[in-house]
Amino acid sequence: MKHKDFKILIAGAATVLFMSACTKKLDLVPTNDVGPGAVYSTSVGYKQAIAKVYGAMALTGNSGGAGSPDISPQIINDEGNSDFLRMYWYLQSLTTDEAGWTYHSNTDPVGIHQMNWSSVNQTVAGLYFRSYFLITLANDFIRQSSDENLSSRGITGTSADSIRKYKAEARFLRAYQYWVLMDLFANPPFVTDADPIGGPLPKQIQRKDLFTFIESELKDLETQLLAPRTNEYGRADQAAAWALLSRMYLNAQIYTGTPKYTEAITYCNKIIGAGYTLHPKYKELMLADNHLNTDEFIFTINYDGTYTQNWGGTTTLTHGPAGVPADSSGTSGNWNCIRITQQFVNLFDAQDIRGQFWTQGQNKNMTQLLDVTTDGYSSTKFRNKTRTGAPAPHMDPAKNWVDIDFPLFRLGEIYLTYAEAVLRGGTGGSNATALSYLNQLSVRARPNDPAASTYAQLTLPYIINERGRELFWECLRRTDLIRFGQFTTNAYLWAWKGGTPNGTAVDSKYNIFPIPAIDLTSNSNLVQNPGY
The missing domain is CATH 1.10.3780 (TPR-like)
Structure with a gap:
């Protein structure tokens, strides 16, 4: 299936399985007139349903769904602000030196760049509920794809095998969204396909325990996802799981208190060994035909001016x-x-x-x-x-x-992760190899500089700056600055950090976002993050 065809399938599936994402209702079945018995009665229906799970990463709509009218007026003031990537970019890039936002009306990310958000900030809540909407879709697909359900619907043989691969992809998408919530909110509510529909309110999970869950899921998926570079463009394979593991392990000390730099190197090596190469021209990475960049891109959110129209994303x-x-x-x-x-x-x-x-x-x-x-x-x-x-x-x-298209993972990040993990004491790599990866990035970044291959430095200050240059606006800057101790402290200041023209340090509570007040009201199992 070509790049365009998968986008068409995603757009067509957008009318199927629109479900609630308010965390007090995470186990609801679809609220429209198309029930699971009809959607999942054939292998074609399953393909459309997994396209809906992917599509929810690129399409917009009310994250609250028909079952949650209580949150929609407060969180979704315009449809563009319900796109996952737009909300995620707000929290990962607008909070940093990468970007400031001009306006401050009720549909804008008020206070995000100035670091003065609270538990009632609609931008913070928007991403939170969108991620749970995506998790809810994935949980339902995983339930519907059980061997018992496949058997009861008479789906066997190669059709059943294909659906099991879709199920693995749904588990990856759920793991990715739980990583987003772990990174941004630390201790979110937690529910999986194992929780009964209509059961008790979700309980809160601690960051360290959520790390363990995601790690376990991704390691299990190593044997269930398709091999690297063998799936349709825009769908997850083993390399996507490896890339998320490498990113998690690079930040493990922040998430769990225990460094895992050796593990980060291990999974970088797996990806590099799978045959990815740097795309030769950096300026071609974010163009309208960047679906051709399969040399470097590992996993993408697919956007299309005809088939996935929305005011968010790219x-x-x-x-x-x-x-x-x-x-x-x-x-x-x-x-x-x-x-x-x-x-x-x-x-x-x-x-x-x-x-x-x-x-x-x-x-x-x-x-x-x-x-x-x-x-x-x-x-x-x-x-x-x-x-x-x-x-x-x-x-x-x-x-x-x-x-x-937006690459959630690409080889440029993997090279930088490898180099940093080596510098921070991880084993399984070498200084020489790390420096060679940094120099490859430098040569691509400076095509007219004959000395570009000698520009890189194998130091942590160089790497945090190089990550900024290489991954500019790619939703990693906040996470990187936290890991380097520069996000809330006075170690690095930028214009309007903390709301002052020259920047100032802020309370360390801003290293994580608050659980939205509306969810605390809805779910008595939740406790607010410290300081909010």
Whole structure:
């Protein structure tokens, strides 16, 4: 199945299995008129259902679902803000030196860049409930894919084998969303397919225990997912599980108090050994035909201007940057929302092509955060054009929506994880190999610099800065700054951190987000995170 065809299947499946995600109702069955007996009666129905689970990563809608009208007015003020990636990007990038947001109306991420959010912040709650919506979809698919259900529906042989692979993918998607919640919220409610439908309210799980659950799931999936680079583009395989494990292990000391750098190296080696290579041109990573980048991309969220239209995802990252004209972005124009702090801009030297900063009409310094659209450079990293400069393949007539897929995992991150894990004392790697990976990234980033192969330094300060340069706007900056002790402390300050022009340290409670107040009210089993 081609790239376009899987997007079409995802879009078609969007009408199926729209379920509640409020955590007090995590076990609800579909609330529309298409019940599980009809959806899961054939192998084709299962394929459509797993496409719905994937599709919920790229499509928008009310995260609360028909069964949760109590949360929808407060969390989803416009449909674009219910897209997973847009909400996730808000919390991972807008909280850091990577980006500031111009506006502060009720549909904007109020207080996120300034680090003054609370348990009633709608942006924080939006991501939280969207992740649970995705977990709920995955849990239902996993239940419906049991051997008992397959047998009772007369699905056997190769059809049953295919569905078991889909089930493994649903488990991976659930594990990924629980990682998101563990990373951002630390101690979230927890429910799986083993919990009875309509059972007791979900109980809270501690971060260390959730780490163990995700780790166990991913290790089990190593033998159940398809081999690396053998699945359809946009679907999970073994390498996706390895990539998530490597990321978890790199941050294990934050999550559990116990470092696991050797394990991080182990899984980086598995991915590198599977045949991935760096895509030769960095500026082609975030274009409208980036589905061709299967050399580097490990797992993606697929977007399409015709089949997955929404105002979130890479549409936000293409329209959002301030000042970028339509002929540059390949869209109908810019929203003048996103600007970049001068401290982040300063990470890039003149030879480095990765910033792709838009400077025309923009001041470098973010003297003002709100309402002033010209304070701070922006970026053309995400462009709705092909590598030849042609219009996006599935451009809608109004040029509103984009074709740019978003890599949740790619080889560039794996090289950086390997190098950092080696530096932090992990075994199974070498300094020489780590430095070679860093130099490969440097050579790609500086194609016109004859000394690029000698630029890299095998030091932790170099790596945190290089992660910023290489993974710019790819939803990792907050997690990285926390791991390096720079997120809430005065070790690194940027414009408007803590709400001041030059930046200031903030309370360490902001290293994790609060459980949304609306869920604390709904579920008496939950205890708020410290400090909120």
